[in-house]
Amino acid sequence: LSDRLTSTFKNLRTRGRLSEADIDATVREIRRALLDADVAVPVVREFTAAVRERALSAEVSEALNPAQQVVKIVNEELVSILGGDQARGLTFAKTAPTVIMLAGLQGAGKTTLAGKLAKHLKDQGHTPLLVAADLQRPNAVTQLKVVGERAGATVYAPHPGVAGEDEVPTGDPVAVAVGGVATARSRQHDVVIIDTAGRLGVDAELMAQAREIREATQPDEVLFVIDAMIGQDAVATASAFLEGVDFTGVVMSKLDGDARGGAALSVARVTGRPILFASTGEKLEDFEPFHPDRMASRILDMGDVLTLIEQAEKAFDAEQAEKMAAKLQKGDDFTLDDFLVQMQAMRNMGSMKKMLGMLPGMGQMREALDSFDEREVDRVEAIVRSMTPAERANHRIINGSRRARIAKGAGTTTTAVNQLIERFEGAQKMMKQMARTGGGLPGMGALP
Ligand code: GDP
Ligand code: MG
Numbered sequence: 001l002s003d004r005l006t007s008t009f010k011n012l013r014t015r016g017r018l019s020e021a022d023i024d025a026t027v028r029e030i031r032r033a034l035l036d037a038d039v040a041v042p043v044v045r046e047f048t049a050a051v052r053e054r055a056l057s058a059e060v061s062e063a064l065n066p067a068q069q070v071v072k073i074v075n076e077e078l079v080s081i082l083g084g085d086q087a088r089g090l091t092f093a094k095t096a097p098t099v100i101m102l103a104g105l106q107g108a109g110k111t112t113l114a115g116k117l118a119k120h121l122k123d124q125g126h127t128p129l130l131v132a133a134d135l136q137r138p139n140a141v142t143q144l145k146v147v148g149e150r151a152g153a154t155v156y157a158p159h160p161g162v163a164g165e166d167e168v169p170t171g172d173p174v175a176v177a178v179g180g181v182a183t184a185r186s187r188q189h190d191v192v193i194i195d196t197a198g199r200l201g202v203d204a205e206l207m208a209q210a211r212e213i214r215e216a217t218q219p220d221e222v223l224f225v226i227d228a229m230i231g232q233d234a235v236a237t238a239s240a241f242l243e244g245v246d247f248t249g250v251v252m253s254k255l256d257g258d259a260r261g262g263a264a265l266s267v268a269r270v271t272g273r274p275i276l277f278a279s280t281g282e283k284l285e286d287f288e289p290f291h292p293d294r295m296a297s298r299i300l301d302m303g304d305v306l307t308l309i310e311q312a313e314k315a316f317d318a319e320q321a322e323k324m325a326a327k328l329q330k331g332d333d334f335t336l337d338d339f340l341v342q343m344q345a346m347r348n349m350g351s352m353k354k355m356l357g358m359l360p361g362m363g364q365m366r367e368a369l370d371s372f373d374e375r376e377v378d379r380v381e382a383i384v385r386s387m388t389p390a391e392r393a394n395h396r397i398i399n400g401s402r403r404a405r406i407a408k409g410a411g412t413t414t415t416a417v418n419q420l421i422e423r424f425e426g427a428q429k430m431m432k433q434m435a436r437t438g439g440g441l442p443g444m445g446a447l448p
Helices: 003-012 022-034 042-054 068-080 110-123 139-151 173-186 204-217 230-245 260-271 292-300 303-330 336-360 363-369 374-385 388-394 400-410 414-437
Strands: 098-103 128-133 154-156 191-196 221-227 249-253 275-279 287-291
Touching: 003 204, 022 042, 022 068, 022 292, 042 068, 042 230, 042 260, 068 260, 068 292, 068 303, 068 336, 098 110, 098 204, 098 287, 098 336, 110 191, 110 249, 110 275, 110 287, 110 303, 110 363, 139 154, 154 173, 173 191, 173 204, 173 287, 191 204, 204 230, 221 260, 221 275, 230 249, 249 260, 260 292, 275 292, 336 374, 336 388, 336 400, 336 414, 374 400, 374 414, 400 414
Parallel strands: 098 191, 098 221, 128 154, 128 191, 221 249, 249 275
Antiparallel strands: 275 287
């Protein structure tokens, strides 16, 4: 697949505006890539339409070729649907215990996740209590006990026939869940994780039970656990749980498998719920916060292309900076516009004051920065903005009547305009000197 995309990109022109044909060719391949990754068909359709529209109206980037530009847009859209820059963490209750309920089909990985979450929370100093509210399968309770022991977390579970101090209700998952929360409260567990039953397919009874547990325990988080390998069924399953139980977040499980993870995109898009965690194996440690950017490049299978794009943009930025430096070196070209840019740079450097003071030989620079008035930048900016491009390029043409006009436009006096021009001339002289002696810090010229 990656090869196919790469060859499509080779056929595109190397630089310049994105043509409709270029975009359509690329979008076709993106569509195929998403379908290969098992993203739901309607999601693919909607997604590619959005990408196409954005690409058509995209500003032409000089740093990237058309193919790279389209991929960049695709990647940004993917990351944004998958949750943006950063996955959100768990929401904790204001007053303990925080209640986390797990929901999902049988085999999705809920019980395994319960153990992983417990370990994760314990590592962060919490005291989780695991609650076995899956009474459907005979060995479900035992499985949670094993997992809890591995995680070093207490498990609240019915144990029929055994009378003990923990009188746990048997047979009724809702009662067990409620009893678990009460126990957490009395035994100082600050988080409760409720494991629930699943079915192989969506069914009404399962939904009703999960909803009852939800209503009875009022969880702070209901996490919908979904197997990444579920493929095209992701949308139907996620929608059924959203409607039947409702959930606050998603956990993708079995991301260690071959699945490219299109289900993540489908679920995020269709439910609008954030994906919080990724489960990546059978062991307790195989668990991590969900990374939208990593998932996006996995779905597209284009990590290398994305790295190339990043490098191309960085190289371009460096090129621009060099051009600017070369221009300043010449001194002659130093205009009022450049002067303004310098002033603005100085404002940004204000926060560097402390750091500069710590560097050898920077004491003088620091003194200058100390006497630098930030409001001055605004005043200079207002005056320079009131000048015509011709005036900014050559300040010598600014005669008396022009000064009066500029002052009026900037809401200031002609004296202030005169002062500014004087300062600018000083700065210009300094830039020329620096150009002759070769170097110096750009920005120095703007100082009073
Ligand atoms: P539940 O029915 O939703 O509670 O699912 P389980 O937690 O019992 O998991 C079902 C099966 O999937 C078990 O064999 C787990 O070991 C396995 N499993 C769960 N999570 C993962 C995962 O992230 N990766 C892999 N490879 N297997 C997993
Ligand atoms: Mg289970």
